Amino acid sequence: MKKVLLSISVAVLFCFGAIAQTIEMPWNQYGGGDPVIAYQAKDASKVTTYTPQVGDVVTVTIAGTANYDISQFQVAVVDDAPPSYWKELAGFKSLGNVTAGTSFSFTVDLTITQTGSPKIVFDGKNATLAGTNGAGTSITLSLTSYTVSIFTPIAGAKILTDNGDGTKQEKFTDVLALDPAVKVGDVVRVTLKGTADVSATSFQTVIVDGTAAASYWKN
Numbered sequence: 032m033k034k035v036l037l038s039i040s041v042a043v044l045f046c047f048g049a050i051a052q053t054i055e056m057p058w059n060q061y062g063g064g065d066p067v068i069a070y071q072a073k074d075a076s077k078v079t080t081y082t083p084q085v086g087d088v089v090t091v092t093i094a095g096t097a098n099y100d101i102s103q104f105q106v107a108v109v110d111d112a113p114p115s116y117w118k119e120l121a122g123f124k125s126l127g128n129v130t131a132g133t134s135f136s137f138t139v140d141l142t143i144t145q146t147g148s149p150k151i152v153f154d155g156k157n158a159t160l161a162g163t164n165g166a167g168t169s170i171t172l173s174l175t176s177y178t179v180s181i182f183t184p185i186a187g188a189k190i191l192t193d194n195g196d197g198t199k200q201e202k203f204t205d206v207l208a209l210d211p212a213v214k215v216g217d218v219v220r221v222t223l224k225g226t227a228d229v230s231a232t233s234f235q236t237v238i239v240d241g242t243a244a245a246s247y248w249k250n
């Protein structure tokens with residue numbers, strides 16, 4: 032049997048507060064499709080003093096209303112400075128769909144994988160608004176709450192990030208390098224020791240085959 036020791040503590044780096052504001056998502060001519068139906072906003076107001084480090088977790092929370100429906104609403108952390116003008120420091124994650132005039136509230140965790148000059152990017156679609164020529168149109172987000180919290184791992188810490196359904200999950204391939212490989216009938220004991228920054232319910236662990244050949248999830 033192999034024992035695995037984890038620390039799941041995290042340290043808060045800083046947090047930008049819940050300040051009501053309006054964000055305009057103008058038509059994005061580079062959004063693809065025919066006609067182009069994409070809208071996108073880049074906002075640096077919450078990350079002006081933040082220097083991204085690989086492994087940081089950026090938690091974006093927004094609540095409010097929009098003046099138009101939004102489908103495929105998503106968020107990322109991007110560096111849009113030259114010469115590339117587009118480098119995803121933390122790739123897009125889905126927020127959900129928005130109905131015009133109806134309150135929404137979303138929270139999502141974004142894990143930093145590259146360094147650069149960060150901006151929070153909101154992206155979404157509205158086929159009716161764009162029509163055949165979306166130039167000059169935009170979607171307005173009237174936010175009652177908009178916060179960005181930055182967490183950085185303590186040495187040896189492991190981060191559970193948003194799973195898209197209200198739960199948090201992470202696959203830790205680096206802490207379970209079993210040698211020899213496990214086989215049917217083996218018993219593996221996993222020992223967790225440490226602290227967490229928040230309370231958790233239904234905390235559990237499982238050994239899976241997460242390869243493409245196993246359809247990314249095989250107990």
